[in-house]
Amino acid sequence: MDMIREDQIDAAPLSGKRVAIIGYGNQGRAQALNLRDSGIDVVVGQRAGSAAIPRAREDGLMVVAPVEAVADADLAMLLVPDEHLPALYRELEPALSPGRAIGFSHGLAVHFGLLTPRPDLDVLMIAPKGPGTALRSLYRDGKGMIALVAVHQDASGRARALALAYAKALGCGRAGIIESSFEEECVSDLFNEQAVVWGAVPDILVAGWQTLVAAGISEEVAYLECVSELKLLAGLIEDRGLAGMREAISNTAELGAALGGPRIVDEGVRERMAAILASVRSGAFTDELQRERDSDYARLRERRKGDRASPLEAARTRLFPSG
Numbered sequence: 001m002d003m004i005r006e007d008q009i010d011a012a013p014l015s016g017k018r019v020a021i022i023g024y025g026n027q028g029r030a031q032a033l034n035l036r037d038s039g040i041d042v043v044v045g046q047r048a049g050s051a052a053i054p055r056a057r058e059d060g061l062m063v064v065a066p067v068e069a070v071a072d073a074d075l076a077m078l079l080v081p082d083e084h085l086p087a088l089y090r091e092l093e094p095a096l097s098p099g100r101a102i103g104f105s106h107g108l109a110v111h112f113g114l115l116t117p118r119p120d121l122d123v124l125m126i127a128p129k130g131p132g133t134a135l136r137s138l139y140r141d142g143k144g145m146i147a148l149v150a151v152h153q154d155a156s157g158r159a160r161a162l163a164l165a166y167a168k169a170l171g172c173g174r175a176g177i178i179e180s181s182f183e184e185e186c187v188s189d190l191f192n193e194q195a196v197v198w199g200a201v202p203d204i205l206v207a208g209w210q211t212l213v214a215a216g217i218s219e220e221v222a223y224l225e226c227v228s229e230l231k232l233l234a235g236l237i238e239d240r241g242l243a244g245m246r247e248a249i250s251n252t253a254e255l256g257a258a259l260g261g262p263r264i265v266d267e268g269v270r271e272r273m274a275a276i277l278a279s280v281r282s283g284a285f286t287d288e289l290q291r292e293r294d295s296d297y298a299r300l301r302e303r304r305k306g307d308r309a310s311p312l313e314a315a316r317t318r319l320f321p322s323g
């Protein structure tokens, strides 16, 4: 696999073009500001009544209604929550002239058929591999964030060049761009969210904390051990890789990890990971996401309430009152 770097990318496919950024949230704000600072003509399309409208105007951007924004844009990036993309696309489609391009930062809605773009449109994906806040701060520091780029539909014959130019304008070429597909990006992303970093890791921190507290360790000490140290681990892995992280910790910690890790992450874990991957690939998770949207996020709201009220959070507040 080749990483495409900044100096290999032609900026011309985007020069003199107008980009509409629809949705001014986590990705929308960062992408709009990076594009603007790269000299691209940007307009923000934001629904009426949104608190993001004054924010975008304070950032110096022009804000209009989404339909108006896409009407004279060459490329419209649709950056609202994935489960709301089908309704947004239905609203925007009549305003998209033939031959225009639409783009996404996640492959889910297109890959799983939540929406089917008109055949005359170019359909791109530019997916920075991290949150918008980091995309923006890296850009401002003269650095960049790795991004995956893909083309779902190439009506013009110029879709790939446009996607690469867009990724370059985001600053991603400074770090490297990987050519992927909507399927590969969304399957790997959804799998990780559920089975690894965002799903399994927080739950294992909680299970560790509960185990120590049930054995009589104070809630604060258990928190420092089982939750706070994750930041140290992440920093070491980022700086040195997994192998370097293991060499950097004490012999005691390294031996403990070598003996304990495989007892926790056994074949059963791998089997359940494979089951999660299958449910991602089959679209079962995407169905769940749409059901959650239709219930006005009942499950998510309940879980957030439970997390906030948990004794683990109370221990954190006692340890870090201003955090």
Ligand SMILES: NC(=O)c1ccc[n+]([C@@H]2O[C@H](COP(=O)([O-])OP(=O)(O)OC[C@H]3O[C@@H](n4cnc5c(N)ncnc54)[C@H](OP(=O)(O)O)[C@@H]3O)[C@@H](O)[C@H]2O)c1
Pocket: 022, 023, 024, 025, 026, 027, 028, 046, 047, 049, 050, 051, 052, 078, 079, 080, 081, 082, 084, 088, 104, 105, 106, 127, 128, 129, 130, 131, 132
């Ligand atoms: N967050 C990340 O770290 C990340 C990383 C890579 C890719 N992505 C992808 O980037 C895309 C955008 O995600 P995000 O996290 O940036 O979203 P987000 O922060 O939740 O963005 C919300 C924005 O979308 C608007 N919005 C919400 N519902 C809407 C609707 N029904 N109709 C029109 N506008 C609506 C919001 O407007 P209001 O102010 O009116 O609510 C707000 O401007 C998704 O495809 C996501 O998978 C996200």
